[in-house]
Amino acid sequence: MKRKATLLSTLAGVVMFFVLWQLLALIVNRPILPSPLEVVPLFLQNITGELGLHFLASAARVLTAIILATLLAAPLGLALGQMPRLDSVVGPLIAIIYPIPKIIFLPVIYVLMGISDLSKITLIASIIFFQILVVVRDEAAGLKKELILSVKSLGAGRRALFKYVYIPASIPAILTALRVSVGTAVAVLFIAEQSLTSYGLGYYIVIETYQVLLYPEMYTGIMGMGLLGVLLYFAIYSIELKVSKHMFIDGH
Amino acid sequence: MIDVKDLLFHYGDGIELFGAFSFHVNRGEAWTVIGPSGCGKSTLLLLIAGLNRPKGGKVTVGGEHITRARPSTGLVLQDHGLLPWATIEENTRLGLEVRKFYGPDGKHSPADVQPDEKEDNRRVNHWLTWLGIDNLKKMYPSQLSRGQRQRAAIARTLVLQPDLLLMDEPFSALDAPIREELQKVMNGFHLESGLTSLTVTHDIEEAVVLGEKILVLHDRCNREPMIIDNHLSGKTDKRKSPEFIDRCGQLKDILGSRRSDGWED
Numbered sequence: 001m002k003r004k005a006t007l008l009s010t011l012a013g014v015v016m017f018f019v020l021w022q023l024l025a026l027i028v029n030r031p032i033l034p035s036p037l038e039v040v041p042l043f044l045q046n047i048t049g050e051l052g053l054h055f056l057a058s059a060a061r062v063l064t065a066i067i068l069a070t071l072l073a074a075p076l077g078l079a080l081g082q083m084p085r086l087d088s089v090v091g092p093l094i095a096i097i098y099p100i101p102k103i104i105f106l107p108v109i110y111v112l113m114g115i116s117d118l119s120k121i122t123l124i125a126s127i128i129f130f131q132i133l134v135v136v137r138d139e140a141a142g143l144k145k146e147l148i149l150s151v152k153s154l155g156a157g158r159r160a161l162f163k164y165v166y167i168p169a170s171i172p173a174i175l176t177a178l179r180v181s182v183g184t185a186v187a188v189l190f191i192a193e194q195s196l197t198s199y200g201l202g203y204y205i206v207i208e209t210y211q212v213l214l215y216p217e218m219y220t221g222i223m224g225m226g227l228l229g230v231l232l233y234f235a236i237y238s239i240e241l242k243v244s245k246h247m248f249i250d251g252h
Numbered sequence: 253m254i255d256v257k258d259l260l261f262h263y264g265d266g267i268e269l270f271g272a273f274s275f276h277v278n279r280g281e282a283w284t285v286i287g288p289s290g291c292g293k294s295t296l297l298l299l300i301a302g303l304n305r306p307k308g309g310k311v312t313v314g315g316e317h318i319t320r321a322r323p324s325t326g327l328v329l330q331d332h333g334l335l336p337w338a339t340i341e342e343n344t345r346l347g348l349e350v351r352k353f354y355g356p357d358g359k360h361s362p363a364d365v366q367p368d369e370k371e372d373n374r375r376v377n378h379w380l381t382w383l384g385i386d387n388l389k390k391m392y393p394s395q396l397s398r399g400q401r402q403r404a405a406i407a408r409t410l411v412l413q414p415d416l417l418l419m420d421e422p423f424s425a426l427d428a429p430i431r432e433e434l435q436k437v438m439n440g441f442h443l444e445s446g447l448t449s450l451t452v453t454h455d456i457e458e459a460v461v462l463g464e465k466i467l468v469l470h471d472r473c474n475r476e477p478m479i480i481d482n483h484l485s486g487k488t489d490k491r492k493s494p495e496f497i498d499r500c501g502q503l504k505d506i507l508g509s510r511r512s513d514g515w516e517d
Contacts, residue, residue: 144333146330150327150332153301153303153321155412160360164346164349165335168338245337246392246394
């Protein structure tokens, strides 16, 4: 059973986070670490302007990458999980590519795909792709033989097995994989956005604010990117709570 | 109802489990199949269910040559096989959903049964109540005891109104009192419905309690079926009677003699 995060515990986490930030700001007492009392109002003021556009650009890239990766990886994972022979051929290759940090292919992707959003999205999608591929494959392969036999005995052929067994079995796995990998996705986005674009939070943080020493403004960008990660995480988590109810039941 | 003729079967290892094996089950009979592990009793059940293909010979159920799962055959396995992400009620409905998904095509669902929402609901509730788990229908399988899960698996099968019920070690994983309770439930069900059934078990007592006829298999290639007529089935209250104990003893002796490390028969 998974542990359920409550609204109260999340709120407590947010309050503690800001208190800690304020304390650190007081201790360090240098321009590089401004107080949240200065940054938060600035953030709220800027988010409706230029900062908001940077935020939207970044969010659009991550979301597109998530959708693209899920659409490609989920069916492939299902197929591999169901076809052990194919998996024994492709499996070793996946096992090698999976742990390679995909960001190192950044220059290659830029050259091959050109300086467009597509290259950044591809890079992020390739990270999420392997995460989903592996969990969905393992989930589909791990379904008990008895379960499949029983459902077959109820009349299910291949199509019904997909609808009633394979797809519902892999959705929770997809969501968990996504939730775990959004952090990495946003991190890679930060690096990818530092060059060859003029929109995105990575660009805003490094080029528009950090390099011209606008520290409070830089922090509004950092907050934006942090918020993007947190929002994505909790959005996926709340879908998980709805879809994977059986994993969050208490009193066990 | 079931006609097995000249059945040949072996797995990839080439060891023959059945060679020209034939037997016949009449409509309305309750059979049990017993034998040591590895004798092919579960394999036989899956062959009759159409989930395993014979290497030779023919399996016929209700006049139909079996080449795939037959829509009117119900199957209950030792591991209940419930969907962990669906509630007990949703699980009980699964077969009905599958039938609705395909429509009455005669292949995945019986050609003569039209889906009827009202009637389906009534049947789901009826069997959940009959098996005593209607109060658990909003729960997930992981919240139930093993016995309750097995009841749900039985409900899911009976909702489809099968004309043949196949069960593979349905109560083996249960504690003795719950096992006996469920055996009683199935006895009552058989009396009430007259449904043809075939239950695989390794438990001698269970074979005697559930089977009007007991098919004994052995762990070498099965050719001649050994069938014991048993009028003690359904007499769950007679478990302690000398007659019952004698029958179990007799069955034990036969099983002992049919093992490959015993004497040749």
